[in-house]
Amino acid sequence: MDHRAVDQADRIxxxxxxxxxxxxxxxxxxxQAPKLLWVKENLQESWSMAxxxxxxxxxxxxxxxxxxxxxxxTTVCKWTYLGHAHMGQWRELDSRDMEACGWDEVFWEEIGLGDLVEGNRAKIGRSVxxxxxxxxxxxxPTSAKELGLLPGTPVGTSLIDAHAGGVGVMEISDEEAICRRMVLVCGTSTCHMAVSKNKLFIPGVWGPFWSAMIPEYWLTEGGQSATGALLDYIVENHAAAPLLANHAxxxxxxxxxxxxxxLLSMAHEQNIPFLSALSQDTHVLPDFHGNRSPVADPxxxxxxxxxxxxxxxxxxxxLYLATIQGIAYGTRHIVEHCNAHGHKIDTLLACGGLAKNSLYIQEHADIIxxxxxxxxxxxSVLLGASVLGAVAAKKFSGIHDAMKSMNAAGKVVHPSSDPRVKKYHDAKYKIFRSLYEQQLSHRSTMAQALQ
Structure with a gap:
């Protein structure tokens, strides 16, 4: 949610x-590179102390x-570390240290952060x-006492929280099937993660990241910067919010x-063919906190x-329904964009807080x-974390085996079979795409006016 470093990102x-x-x-x-550059340029005392x-x-x-x-x-997904530098020599958990060429030291020097690679990169990571x-x-002993656990309890190298969700939700028994699936980790923001055996370069979508989630698979990571946060914003800033909270x-x-x-009651009262049609006059572009992907416009x-x-x-x-639909159209845009650049995604896996909202999930199924x-x-995020602990404790030979044993599918939500639903969302999706194009036109018009 921290977008202070837009200028630094542009310069990098x-x-x-x-x-x-x-x-x-x-x-x-x-x-992290633009965030660190922002800190260096704006909080010099903190920078010198770290x-x-x-x-x-x-x-x-x-x-x-x-x-x-x-x-x-973390290093590959957020710090520009090239984890595939010596991929031919790597196997799951064979080694601890990667060669120095995983870090592109010239890059850090060019962007003004050369001091981070001094001393064998002690400040950002000597071993990965x-x-x-x-x-x-x-x-x-100190951390064990604080946590109420035994000293020496195994601790595994971490995953970013969303990526732990990916590990906790993907079933890995079928290599072909896993490459046709995209995980949605739905929380304050949403991460859209898909894996492939070959690296796929997709403009505006993060990656390809080698072994950043599932060992020896390339990770594609899309995302929306505000999803749960956007729904909260829409609801909490409406005049009816206090009354709604009391009724709930x-x-x-x-x-x-x-x-x-x-919404169910309104659909019944208005005798409409399907609930989604309630939003026919309301359209939402959900980029209230910028667009993470696929247009990558903060x-x-x-x-x-x-x-x-x-x-x-x-x-x-x-408004709530139209916002959910806008978020789902954003996910459709990401899926279509990834499939246009080599993926073959035909199934979604969802976890996180928003995945427990039945309307949210059904709208996504229908729209995509x-x-x-x-x-x-x-x-699922906690399950993914427990996979890491189980591997660190040598209960499994590696992440793949732990996922096979510990992960399991639950309910499957299918898209509506009513052709009217598809026709409706196809029409709204065109409007969704046009809202961003109109914004670009408006931006250009105003930029010319200010020249």
Whole structure:
């Protein structure tokens, strides 16, 4: 959610470093190089005091074990580390240290962060390991006491939280099938992750990242910067929000469960052919916090077309529905874009908080035209983390074996078979795509006016 480093990202991307081809053609302001450059330029005292810069997941592992080994997941996905540098010599958990060429030191020097690679890259990571690699001697006595666990308990090298969700939701028994699936980790933002045996370069979509989620598969990572956060924003900033919250509390349901019930009631009252059609006059471009992919435009803004003076709960429900649909059209755009560049995605896997919202999942299935598999385990990110712990404890030979044993599919949500639903969403999707094109035109018009 931190987009302060847009200017730094633009300056880094203008240099066209070779490492940029492995992050969709350019770094995002959500990645670490532009964020670090922002800190250096704006918080110089903090910069001079720091002895290490770490992702949260690497920090937690370091705090638990005292071992500063970094994760292949964090370094490749966020730090421009080239994990495939010596891929022919690597096998799952065979080794701990990668050759120095995984870090492109010229890149860091060119962007003004050469001090980070001094001292054998001590500040950003001297050694990198596959997720699940056993760190140090396990929990230190201090961390074990703080956690209420035994000293020496194995701790595995980490995954970024969303990527842990991917490990916790993917079934790996069929190599061909796994490459046709995309994981949606749906929370404050949404990560869209697909794997392939061959590296696929997709403009505007992060990656290809070698072994960053599942060992020896290339990871493609799309995303939307605000999804759950956007729904919260739409609901909480509406005039009907306090009344809605009171009604939800009185019925002992969540606000979103109540909104879903209101929409079902409205569809029945209006005798419409299907619930989605309630939003025919309301269209949402969900780029309220920029577009992470596939247009990779952090300056993009959100659009709501079809506002009225209505302040009722029912109208809030319509805005909520149209926003869910806008988010789903964004996912459709990502899927179509990835498939146009070599993927063959035909099935989605969903986890995270939003995946527990039945309307959210059904709208995604209908709009994208793919079945969505929900995991048997509700907390897939925690399951993915437990896979790492099991591998670190030598309960399994590697991530693949642990996933085969621990992961399982649950409910499958299929797209509607009603051809009217597809026709409706195809029409709204065209409007969705046009909203961004109109924004670009408006931006150009205003830029000329200010010259």
């Amino acid at each position: 991307n203008a240099r066209n470093s070779p490492v940029l081809q492995y992050c969709g053609g350019g770094v995002s302001p959500e990645m 002895c290490r810069w770490m992702d949260l997941s690497d920090w937690l592992a370091y705090r638990a074990t005292g071992d500063d080994t970094r994760s292949l997941c 390991a596959f997720p699940g690699h056993a760190l140090g001697s396990g929990l230190t 509390a009185s019925q002992s349901v969540s606000i979103f469960e109540l909104l879903n019930k209101i 300056k993009s803004k959100g659009v709501i077309c079809g506002l009225t003076l209505d302040t009722s709960e029912k109208y809030l429900a319509l 035209g793919c079945p969505i598999i929900l995991p048997r385990e509700n907390e």
